[in-house]
Amino acid sequence: MATRDPSMICCFRLLFLLLFSVPLIASSSSWASMHHNNWAVLVCTSRYWFNYRHMANTLSLYRTVKRLGIPDERIILMLADDMACNMRNNYPAQVFNNENHQLNLYGDNVEVDYRGYEVTVENFMRVLTGRHDPAVPRSKRLLSDEGSHILLYMTGHGGDEFLKFQDSEELQSHDLADAVKQMKEKNRFKELLIMVDTCQAATLFNQLQSPGVLAIGSSMKGENSYSHHLDSDIGVSVVDRFTYYTLAFFEKLNMYSNASLSSLFNSYNPRTLMSTAYYRMDLYQRPLPEVPVTSFFGSVMKTIHTDAAYMGLSIPPKTEAQFLPGDGGNHQLRIENEPDLEKDGNKQTKELHCIYHEWLNLLQERFENTDAELLFRYGFGTMVFLLTISTWLLA
């Protein structure tokens, strides 16, 4: 923590701005530009028994993002879903991504939103752009907003600038770029991570233009993505290399981990992958070493404290997860509480509050390098001190 994180400074400046000058009506924009929810769209674009591994890939990732905190209601899962109950499956109603059969991916609570022949390019585009038939239930829609981080994971068979959907149609790179552009226009995301595990995955990102998009593919143009291993009991390959090593990376993490995206990207070894993982970062503003993987693969760890009911949404969040990009293994999430801002405060109270805030900020800056416990001790000490003074005054 020797150097201050520029985004952090930015954030604080914003906070100051908010506190001092910006009227409350205008606060909606800043509230929106803040990352406050996570979505995941997981797509398996192939079907048929011999593509078992693609469904296993998708289900593994589904399990991972759920484990890292994205709730089912914010995951759109698109699967052909013809493996678990396939008559060729040695293990009926079970799907594995490893030949050791330790983990049944098709266990409890797998909520598939688009199943079988519903996995089409049209439905995929509708999910991304939010142009649904009115009859489509909310659970099948991507209800993200301008504060959302979206993870878009796709796996299947692809080629140069296209991705096959169930052997019948294909998604081309400019279709994807167009959908992402529309999403950006409609403020449907703040940041978008596209992760694709197909052959020549990198070519799928060629047409992307929208800012805030980070893309990672399993292979470069002209390369194939290979499966990781064969389950000789089930008789099919059960997982792809890229996904396998992605999962291996995430298995070590939990909800509170602070591993950065760059550490994920650096974990791909072209030799074990048998292809070169490709990242497209030119559209993405934040430096990767400072973005935690959980900002896409997990959920925001944020509690919004409200004084009264039904007020929460109109009030900007007061708590913020501070990310400590620690190389020294200091994987902690620090939660800073700030006092509530009264909605109808007059100028005096506002100023008072502001002073109070400034003081707190000072305090916070002072104790930037110390841990929360120290802060707590100081705070407690001050409170005791105040209590004694007040009782002494009263007396």
Next chain:
Amino acid sequence: MAVKEEGDTSQQGKKSRSRLILRLGALLVAHSGLVSVVCCAAGIIAFILLPVLANNTYISENALMPGSADPAFSSQEVLDANRLTMDILNRGAAKASGIEIAKLLREYIVAVGAESYYHKFVPRANKFHPLHFFSSTTDNLDLPANPSCGSFILNAVGIIRAPRGDGKETIVLVTPYNSQNTTYSDAVSLGIGFSIISLLSHVTWLAKDIVWLAADSRYGEYMTVDSWLKDYHGPAFPGETSRIVDDACFEENNSDSLDHIKVEGHNSYVYKRAGTMAAALVLKVVDKKEKEERDSLSIYAEASNGQMPNLDLINIAHYLAVHRQGLRVKIGSIIYFLKASWVKLLGEMLQHITTLAKLLNPKWKLDITSADYVEGTATLASSIYYQALGVPTGSHGAFRNYQVDAVTLEFSPRSSLNNENVRSAFLLKTGRLIEGVIRSVNNLLEKFHQSFFLYFLTAPHKYVSVGIYMIPFGILIAPLPIVAAALFSSNNGSSNKDGSWKWLQAAKVVFLIHLWAMITSLLPYVLLQLPLVTPSSFTSAWAAVAICFLLITYLILWSSSIDCGWELLKSVMIVAAAIGLSLMSVINFSTAQIGAMLIVPMCLLVKPARKQTQGVFAKALMLTSNLALLVVAFPPAALLIAKTLFGASGNIDIGDFWEWAQILWSWNSATYMYLLWIHLPCWVLCLNIFLYPCIGSSSKA
């Protein structure tokens, strides 16, 4: 004016553009002699080069995934196989009645928990049906009214329903055996079949039903399998009278089995079906006396009229045999080519040429060793021969009639099966191979369609696809239309006034000769009604009648004083031959290829013997080449030559021709039609031209 001029120039431009192809055509026609020599030589050289151009096979269908699952066939199943083998040998020795083994098999199948029934039928002799080519569906109407009861054939059939499958598809396993004279290898093959069934009856991965047909091949395995398939695909109604008669007859005759039937009920004769057939494997064991290094597997795939199963089916069997079970895979090859020194010489030459070619461009994948070339040629020759013959090489051919991909897998152990260790190792390997093939086909989602249907094999893992082998054929027959056009135009140019319709006269002659050939091809149907006994008498009667008809045809021609020059006759004949060959190449390519190699040089070279040419030497050369080609291209002569070349040393009887023709028509081979409708008239016309009574260019006379 300017506009008009422009129009003129554009018209001229169009004319000259449209003329280009015409001019090219005219150029080819003008140099027809050179073109035909070059094309014929190129076609034959390209044909000889086919083993060099062969590609390695690969598994084209993603869904198959052969060998991705570990086989579950274990020593337990080997014990099962051994148990049944011993039982069959013991009981078969005790009772030689035809149904003993079928009953035993059914007991075993039921014990394993699979469905089972008996399939019964009366064997029929194949008859000549002149209009039944291409449709092998012989109706059941020609069943004898009162069949003798002893001639029934009883097959045991077992069905395993896929536990979670939809019952819409089936994989068929056939093990032929001879119930009258059950050999040890027959018993072993039944044992393998049963052990596979006993294994598959408790696996969980089946998506297609498995049908095991233990086919009693007392009267030929093809017929048994074919009649079972006919019943499988044809609707049979329970009230059908013939069936009831069959049942009664059967039960009366086998009183000792009556109690058995009572126990099982009539249910055991109810024909049961599973879904459509995805693939079929015919499983055979050949016990060899001589020792070999490894157990081996021979694959037979040719069905009637040169139809082949999808290459993927052969590929998975080959892949699993070589890379999983370590078997040696063999496919048929003609021994003559393996030993012939000229093939070896050719191979060495090609080896040098290809190494030179590789020096020029390392990207050319043409290198072939001499030994590879010899082996490839022998295998290719056998592949072409069996396709050209149009006769299936085993009972898998019956499946092809229903568009089911099937192969015969013939296993032979490395030494005698009487050795306990050899047998159990052999059983383990074969069982695992068949399990692997079934599991691979089980993964299939559609009919076999990804890989080739039209191909020749030059080795178990090398193929020549239709895209390659059509080229030599195309080059070979390309000069035919050019030469025909050249002859026609030269003749037309010389006599402008009345010559324009003169070709109709020639067409009449060609048509009559073809008509004669057609009648000749139908003669056997009449001859079969005559009280003739020996094949040689059939042959002589056939030849005599055919020659009579030919003389009558010529009498008609002579009396109607049709005379067109030999050049026009040759031109029309060449056109007819070209059309015939092209049609035949679609029906059965191999026949067309072999036929073209004989017909095309003959058609191109033939000239009247009396025609005057400048040099004596040239005339002698022309005469001898004409004579040689005329002799070689005559079908019976060609058969004789082939027989002496390829080592059939037995004395030659004229009855052989009849038998040979009989084989062709009884298997509905299109080669029979080709020989008599295209090849024979062409030969007769060539002979006609050769003996044409002309002096110089007679057409003017």
